[in-house]
Amino acid sequence: MPKEQYITAIPNSGFRVGHKLDDLITGFILAELYDLKYLHSSLIDDRWEAFFGFSEGEESFTDFIESEHREGFDLVSCSPLMGVRFFSDRTLDRFNAIETLEMRGRRWLKRFPIQAVRTWRRPYWNGVPYKYLERVFENRSTPKRTTVYCFQKAVRVLLYQVLQWARDGKVNKSVYDNVVAKLRDKYHNHPHPLKIANFDPDTIHVGVHIRREDASVENERFLPTSFYQTITRQIDDLLTDRSRRYHIYSLGSDEEMNELVQSFTSESYGDRIEFHLGEAAMTTFHQMSVCDILVTGHSSFSDWAGFLSHNIKLYHPHFHMYDLDETDWVVVDDEGYFNKGVLAAKLQPRLQVS
Numbered sequence: 223m224p225k226e227q228y229i230t231a232i233p234n235s236g237f238r239v240g241h242k243l244d245d246l247i248t249g250f251i252l253a254e255l256y257d258l259k260y261l262h263s264s265l266i267d268d269r270w271e272a273f274f275g276f277s278e279g280e281e282s283f284t285d286f287i288e289s290e291h292r293e294g295f296d297l298v299s300c301s302p303l304m305g306v307r308f309f310s311d312r313t314l315d316r317f318n319a320i321e322t323l324e325m326r327g328r329r330w331l332k333r334f335p336i337q338a339v340r341t342w343r344r345p346y347w348n349g350v351p352y353k354y355l356e357r358v359f360e361n362r363s364t365p366k367r368t369t370v371y372c373f374q375k376a377v378r379v380l381l382y383q384v385l386q387w388a389r390d391g392k393v394n395k396s397v398y399d400n401v402v403a404k405l406r407d408k409y410h411n412h413p414h415p416l417k418i419a420n421f422d423p424d425t426i427h428v429g430v431h432i433r434r435e436d437a438s439v440e441n442e443r444f445l446p447t448s449f450y451q452t453i454t455r456q457i458d459d460l461l462t463d464r465s466r467r468y469h470i471y472s473l474g475s476d477e478e479m480n481e482l483v484q485s486f487t488s489e490s491y492g493d494r495i496e497f498h499l500g501e502a503a504m505t506t507f508h509q510m511s512v513c514d515i516l517v518t519g520h521s522s523f524s525d526w527a528g529f530l531s532h533n534i535k536l537y538h539p540h541f542h543m544y545d546l547d548e549t550d551w552v553v554v555d556d557e558g559y560f561n562k563g564v565l566a567a568k569l570q571p572r573l574q575v576s
Contacts, residue, residue: 225368229253230261230283232374235321239270239503240522244542246276248378250404252371254397255384256359261286261370273504275412276405286370287314295368298358301375302345306358321375345376348542349383352392380542381529389545398547402529409511409530416504419512425465426572428457429513431524432482434474445520445538447485452558453517453536458491460566464573468495469513471506471524514572515565517554518543534568536560 231249233242242265253260261283265271287297297309301320309317346354358371373379381398388395421427430450454468468491472482479499486495498506503523510516510527518524518537525543528535528551537543538554546553552568554560 225365227256227258227365227368228261228286228370229256229258230263230370230372231378232263232283232321232372233265234376235266238523239265239267240526242266242270243274243526244380244522245374245376245378247381247401247405248373250401251379251381251384251397252355252373254401255355255393258371270504273414273416273507275408275414278408278412283370283372287311293368295370296365298369298371300358300371300373300377302377303375317372346378347376349378349380352383352387355379382542382545385545385547406530406532410532414504414508416502417508418505419509421509421512422465422467425467426461426515427467427469427513428454428515428517429469429471429510429527430454430517431510431519431521431527432470432472433519433521433524434472434478434482447482449538449558450517451485451489453554453560454486454491455489456558456560456562457515457565458489460562460569466491466494469498469509470495471498471501471510473500515569533572534565536565 229249229252231245231247231252233245246263246265249260249263252258260280262277262280263283264277265274271277294311297311297314297317299307299309299317299320301307304320307317307320354377381402384393384398384401385395387393388398430453432447432450433444458466468486470482470486472479479497482499483497486492486497489495498509507523507527510524511531512533513531514533516524516528516531516533516535518528518535520538520540525537528537531550534550534552535546536552536554537546538556539545550568552560552565
């Protein structure tokens with residue numbers, strides 16, 4: 223009789239919460255794609271773990287491997303430098319060394335002057351190729367022992383990839399739809415004291431995330447204020463007869479924040495703007511996730527607020543954020559322009575009930 227098969231994805235111990243979510247999503251995607259049982263690995267930061275609520279109703283990976291009553295199992299570890307490795311329940315001490323070996327090995331490789339060596343087996347920041355998954359799961363049809371697949375250290379699968387594979391006929395789009403629906407249900411049905419958004423239900427709320435602080439042209443995370451002004455002007459043209467509020471979310475130096483305030487208050491709709499500058503990250507995230515329209519920045523923070531939002535999102539393609547689901551995502555060009563007809567059509571049902 224075939225044995226149970228499980229999947230977990232361990233978020234990176236470093237980086238910000240958006241990057242950790244890019245790792246965590248891998249487990250949910252692969253569970254849906256290959257009909258595996260999901261084991262939850264913590265986001266490391268207990269505060270964010272409690273905020274999102276993604277572990278609710280899920281078995282913990284740690285509890286699974288530490289269970290005294292668990293029968294023997296095999297563990298398939300997938301990490302960049304160490305590759306795909308197999309462990310039994312009797313050799314888990316070796317598995318526990320994977321993260322240390324990955325970190326030390328990467329640090330050692332970075333010292334080489336030859337780029338090909340420095341980047342050898344680098345993390346899959348933009349997701350593993352489909353062939354990687356085929357290789358990992360090719361012999362999974364009739365396992366003789368319970369098997370746990372563990373993806374870690376940025377060996378990841380991202381939502382944009384699932385959409386691309388669906389367009390290529392490799393997977394069914396329902397994989398994307400089911401994963402997104404599951405995460406949204408978990409997030410919005412999980413109460414937390416910092417999930418606060420006292421928005422007037424009779425007003426259209428437009429959230430705008432402007433990344434500053436560590437953003438630069440060099441790291442491709444900076445978009446000029448004029449880019450966002452172009453977007454909000456077009457949105458305002460579509461909402462001229464409606465009650466509306468613009469919420470500007472950002473964090474940065476006093477100089478950067480003053481520039482945002484001066485630029486947006488000079489707009490014709492300046493009296494409809496609320497600035498949320500340097501506010502609590504969790505409350506900021508939640509408010510962005512429930513805005514009627516969200517304009518994302520080059521940031522996984524607002525990207526994830528967008529994925530967890532049931533509403534309309536505008537985005538400028540960057541990194542692994544492109545060719546997104548046109549059901550609720552609207553693409554913006556380099557100058558800040560988008561198809562106003564497309565947005566108007568998506569807004570119509572909302573305007574009729576607001």
